[in-house]
Amino acid sequence: MKKIWLSIFICLLVVVNHQVMAQNSRESFNDNWFFKLDTANEYNPQELNNKPWRAITVPHDWSIGLDFDSTSPSGNDGACLRGGTGMYKKTFILSSADKGKNIFIDFDGVYMNSTVWINGHELGNRPNGYISFQYNMTPYLKFNGQQNLLEVLVKNHQPNSRWYSGSGIYRNVWIEKKGSVYVDHWGTYITTPQVSAKEAIIKIQTKLKNSLDMGTHALLKTTFYNQNGSIVKILSKKIIINANEDQTYVQSFSLSNPLLWSTQHPNLYRAISQVFVNDKVQDVYKTNFGVRYFHFDKDSGFYLNGNPLKIIGVCMHHDLGSLGAAINVRAMQRQLQILKSMGINGIRTSHNPPAPEWLDLCDKMGFIVLDEAFDSWELAKTKYDYHLYFKNWHKKDLTDQVVRDRNHPSVFMWSIGNEILEQKTGDKDTSGRNITRDLVQIVKGLDDRPITAAMNESGPNNNISCTGALDLIGINYHHWLWEGLPKQFPGQKFILTETISSLQSRGEYLMPSDSIRHWWGFTREKNGGTPDFTCSAYDNSAANWGSTYEESLKLLLKHPYLSGMYIWTGFDYLGEPTPYPYPARSSYFGIVDMAGFPKDTYYLFKSLFTKDTVLHIFPHWNWKPGQKIDVWAYYNNADEVELFLNGKSLGIRKKTGDDLHVQWNNIVFEPGTLKAVSRKDGKIIKLSTIKTAGEAYKLVASADRSTINADGDDLSFVKITVEDKAGNMVPYADNVLHFSLKGDGEIAALDNGCETDLTPFSNKKWRKAFNGLALAIVKAHHKKGKLTLHISADGLQGTSVDIEMK
Numbered sequence: 001m002k003k004i005w006l007s008i009f010i011c012l013l014v015v016v017n018h019q020v021m022a023q024n025s026r027e028s029f030n031d032n033w034f035f036k037l038d039t040a041n042e043y044n045p046q047e048l049n050n051k052p053w054r055a056i057t058v059p060h061d062w063s064i065g066l067d068f069d070s071t072s073p074s075g076n077d078g079a080c081l082r083g084g085t086g087m088y089k090k091t092f093i094l095s096s097a098d099k100g101k102n103i104f105i106d107f108d109g110v111y112m113n114s115t116v117w118i119n120g121h122e123l124g125n126r127p128n129g130y131i132s133f134q135y136n137m138t139p140y141l142k143f144n145g146q147q148n149l150l151e152v153l154v155k156n157h158q159p160n161s162r163w164y165s166g167s168g169i170y171r172n173v174w175i176e177k178k179g180s181v182y183v184d185h186w187g188t189y190i191t192t193p194q195v196s197a198k199e200a201i202i203k204i205q206t207k208l209k210n211s212l213d214m215g216t217h218a219l220l221k222t223t224f225y226n227q228n229g230s231i232v233k234i235l236s237k238k239i240i241i242n243a244n245e246d247q248t249y250v251q252s253f254s255l256s257n258p259l260l261w262s263t264q265h266p267n268l269y270r271a272i273s274q275v276f277v278n279d280k281v282q283d284v285y286k287t288n289f290g291v292r293y294f295h296f297d298k299d300s301g302f303y304l305n306g307n308p309l310k311i312i313g314v315c316m317h318h319d320l321g322s323l324g325a326a327i328n329v330r331a332m333q334r335q336l337q338i339l340k341s342m343g344i345n346g347i348r349t350s351h352n353p354p355a356p357e358w359l360d361l362c363d364k365m366g367f368i369v370l371d372e373a374f375d376s377w378e379l380a381k382t383k384y385d386y387h388l389y390f391k392n393w394h395k396k397d398l399t400d401q402v403v404r405d406r407n408h409p410s411v412f413m414w415s416i417g418n419e420i421l422e423q424k425t426g427d428k429d430t431s432g433r434n435i436t437r438d439l440v441q442i443v444k445g446l447d448d449r450p451i452t453a454a455m456n457e458s459g460p461n462n463n464i465s466c467t468g469a470l471d472l473i474g475i476n477y478h479h480w481l482w483e484g485l486p487k488q489f490p491g492q493k494f495i496l497t498e499t500i501s502s503l504q505s506r507g508e509y510l511m512p513s514d515s516i517r518h519w520w521g522f523t524r525e526k527n528g529g530t531p532d533f534t535c536s537a538y539d540n541s542a543a544n545w546g547s548t549y550e551e552s553l554k555l556l557l558k559h560p561y562l563s564g565m566y567i568w569t570g571f572d573y574l575g576e577p578t579p580y581p582y583p584a585r586s587s588y589f590g591i592v593d594m595a596g597f598p599k600d601t602y603y604l605f606k607s608l609f610t611k612d613t614v615l616h617i618f619p620h621w622n623w624k625p626g627q628k629i630d631v632w633a634y635y636n637n638a639d640e641v642e643l644f645l646n647g648k649s650l651g652i653r654k655k656t657g658d659d660l661h662v663q664w665n666n667i668v669f670e671p672g673t674l675k676a677v678s679r680k681d682g683k684i685i686k687l688s689t690i691k692t693a694g695e696a697y698k699l700v701a702s703a704d705r706s707t708i709n710a711d712g713d714d715l716s717f718v719k720i721t722v723e724d725k726a727g728n729m730v731p732y733a734d735n736v737l738h739f740s741l742k743g744d745g746e747i748a749a750l751d752n753g754c755e756t757d758l759t760p761f762s763n764k765k766w767r768k769a770f771n772g773l774a775l776a777i778v779k780a781h782h783k784k785g786k787l788t789l790h791i792s793a794d795g796l797q798g799t800s801v802d803i804e805m806k
Helices: 002-022 045-049 329-341 356-365 390-405 431-444 479-488 549-558 601-609
Strands: 026-028 033-038 054-056 084-093 102-107 114-118 121-126 133-136 147-156 173-178 181-195 199-210 216-225 231-241 246-256 269-277 280-289 294-297 301-304 311-316 346-349 368-372 411-418 451-455 473-476 494-500 562-568 615-618 628-635 640-645 648-653 662-668 673-680 683-691 698-703 715-723 736-742 745-751 766-768 773-780 785-792 799-805
Touching: 033 045, 102 114, 102 181, 121 133, 181 269, 181 280, 181 390, 199 216, 199 231, 199 269, 216 246, 231 246, 301 562, 311 368, 329 356, 329 715, 346 562, 356 368, 390 411, 390 431, 411 431, 411 494, 431 451, 451 494, 473 479, 479 494, 479 549, 494 549, 549 562, 549 601, 601 615, 601 628, 615 673, 615 683, 628 640, 628 673, 640 662, 648 662, 698 785, 698 799, 715 785, 715 799, 736 745, 736 773, 745 766, 773 785
Parallel strands: 311 346, 311 562, 346 368, 368 411, 411 451, 451 473, 473 494, 494 562
Antiparallel strands: 026 173, 033 054, 033 084, 084 147, 102 133, 102 173, 114 121, 114 147, 181 199, 199 246, 216 231, 216 269, 269 280, 294 301, 615 628, 628 662, 640 648, 640 673, 673 683, 698 715, 715 773, 736 766, 736 785, 745 773, 785 799
């Protein structure tokens, strides 16, 4: 009988839990927008008014659909893609049940300088293109079947960024409907003032607003769930809140045996806040959080949950390659999965607040996030950048960023700026010191996580570091100074906020491989590099301020006081194609190319920072007869590697000292098979083989997921490989590939990872392969069924791939 009652009780809990989780006052507002664009670099209302409207769905990046343009005011730092002025509009009808509610519109990000109107009433202007914001539409709304008109004017006048920014309503839009007493925007703050493996104190501060003209009694009920959906605690608080006021209420409890959040086990909890007035639900608000503790030590680095941990992080800009800046959760997830698979455990949001969904993914997947605020303060880096707005907006923008992001367990540090120009004005202009103190004070008033700044000026007169206001000294580059940091900054703790800046094109190799090339600043008048604007995929090319991967990694691993590094960058990104001018339009900095295909150094990281057994040899084995080739190997879990060419041993190599790879130099090329064998204690651990490829014969396609959701957003990334008859990738293949899709979906974009390919991303019918590979991104619509992607090329055997939509 007890078992029966227990089963009934559990079932009731599940039902109640489902009902609470299902209630939501926040709804997507992404569909049924209209848009018009004027790409001129100055706002002309009459010109914009004359442009035609077209139907779109947001998130929407208007720039990614334009042609690459050598005359674009963005320059190739902005990917040679124009901005301009865009106008969005959306009409909607509210239900009679919504009358009397407080109704808000939320924008997760609009790039940039947006102004919003509802029914002709201006709600506000927000210059910062990366910040999230909310407006109260309630006083201006129409009911009784009348249409409401929401309008958004967006001005992206260039240059305003040192990388590709994208343009428009490129993040999600939400409508929120709340009762008379409700949780304020980003109105919860959950902290864990005491944490151990046995117990954690959970403290939640909830800011409530009363929109009534009279005081009222209310009940705040907060239910805490673990990641399995089980209730761990219910807290209730009866309150009296005055008319038209807001008030913050504190609740806390002790959680036994908490499931700690870590990079390997990112356990999450959820708090559901319900507000009742007269027993009626006025608002339901969800907050995800994690339980963990950490600290930085000046001598031994970073500790998470009491365990030492090197932060092996990467910097990431916000674009999604050929998809542009318009956010897509699956595309972001794929990026993070690729990075995680090579041992990356940290992300720096360069150089701005990220999309909320990015941090949600970092929470779920276990990344140490350095959340960055600004790329400029009062001094300009480009003509129309944030320096124009800093004085009037920095406090609001920084406050909103911290309040929005502070519940994320993945956020461990705040950065108040990247390579800020005020840092190096020295005694002539010390305004940077006051700004530093001001920004730190703003953050400290909102959260207690460590604060740093990404500084590329290492002298003692640095106006940011000399204030003593930072919790962590953030160092950009200057690897030759890292060993002296404890003497230069006695007693301080260190994080390497930006490092390396290696330059690589996937599948391109320049020899001799041990000759380091430092390239930067090539122009049409000042030629340099290679005629085809490529860089070497050996670890032997970097910007003149940077280093090779191995140079910096050796120092990081040698010195425990270096708590971690954020490498520039995880993925190639649009814009900033150092070292080359146009037609280069995307960066060479990534460990992974813009299409998501790993470069060879991906395997260096995988060999160092994962438990997977790695043996990766390169380059390819298609060269001219008699050409002398250097062969490298990244490996782990073995003592040695032996290399064979057509069955003949070329010798055994072993890593000694701080070596991170082994190599065989000046191998005289002959066609055939290159084979590597790794061994430990004489036993074979792994084999790796590269064969000389013949002529291109066929296309092979593979989808990263063969089943996706029919939700209008989900994506499948299809890799296309050009192979010879025997199934070897043809390393120099650049065939024109043709694409077509059958079923209720679309080809969202095509890519190949080539930094100089000027084929517009609006072209979704064909694209060349680059060094044997290409990518098709397939997007589901809303009808369940099968999608079939067909790929063909003249003279080659075509292929197709099926994708189920459920």
